[in-house]
Amino acid sequence: MSSSGIFRAVIIGPPGSGKGTVSGRISKSFGLKHISSGDILRANINAKTELGLLLKSSIDRGQLVPDHVMSRLILTDLRAIEQSSWLLDGFPRTVTQADSLDQVYSVDTVINLNVPFHTIKERLTSRWTHLPSGRVYNIDFNPPKVPGRDDVTGEPLVQRDDDTPDTVTRRLKAYETQTEPVLEYYRSKGVLETFSGTETNKIWPHVETFLHKKLSTINKAKMICTSLMTK
């Protein structure tokens, strides 16, 4: 944990485990800046940037974007918010990405959402997304106030091209082979906190309590540092 009081967290879990949903609650309750790798990629696809056009077909097939592309994209964004506390969602997804992050920043906490695969499959086919903000809805769990429209802007919601049953199966496989080793990476550093369950509303209070404790420790450290420096 840094003496500057900056808090750096990662949220990790299989596709559909609720990372976006929980990240929204964390940034609202604790003010961490939310950086979502998937939102950044979809913004590029939507804006038809060179990168977006290049990556769309492999993302739609459920394949991971190459490590060097992803690391450069995220580390550039992090440099722009160096003085803020942040929460990374969807990155790192491989041990190579975790290593490239570790070379620049040390992560204080990794929140691991451990949700069974059979729970996830049902969720993703009924996920609706507001692309500009990354806000997510679900027909059963958190439907929008007006069907097909974002609650905040009233803009249209879309279903992601990679949320089809076949692609979800491929993404879960990619998670098992490429991302699960990242859990071990952070466990061995002593920063992994696992939250297990099948419902976000039951998992969330545990995440909230954990972060309250963690952040109050950081704030105390910051106060001690400040008072030492002013002596």
Ligand SMILES: Nc1nc2c(ncn2[C@@H]2O[C@H](COP(=O)(O)OP(=O)(O)O)[C@@H](O)[C@H]2O)c(=O)[nH]1
């Ligand atoms: N039924 C149900 N759906 C949920 C729950 N938590 C999140 N969702 C929905 O499941 C989908 C995947 O959640 P999301 O936060 O996007 O997961 P991510 O892929 O890990 O970022 C979205 O449509 C959410 O609205 C839950 O506890 N129950």
Ligand SMILES: Nc1ncnc2c1ncn2[C@@H]1O[C@H](COP(=O)(O)OP(=O)(O)O)[C@@H](O)[C@H]1O
């Ligand atoms: N860190 C990453 N490394 C490689 N590919 C990524 C990364 N983050 C996102 N992607 C690509 O974007 C897709 C969507 O990611 P994301 O929005 O995080 O969705 P989910 O958590 O639902 O799988 C992934 O399936 C993958 O193709």
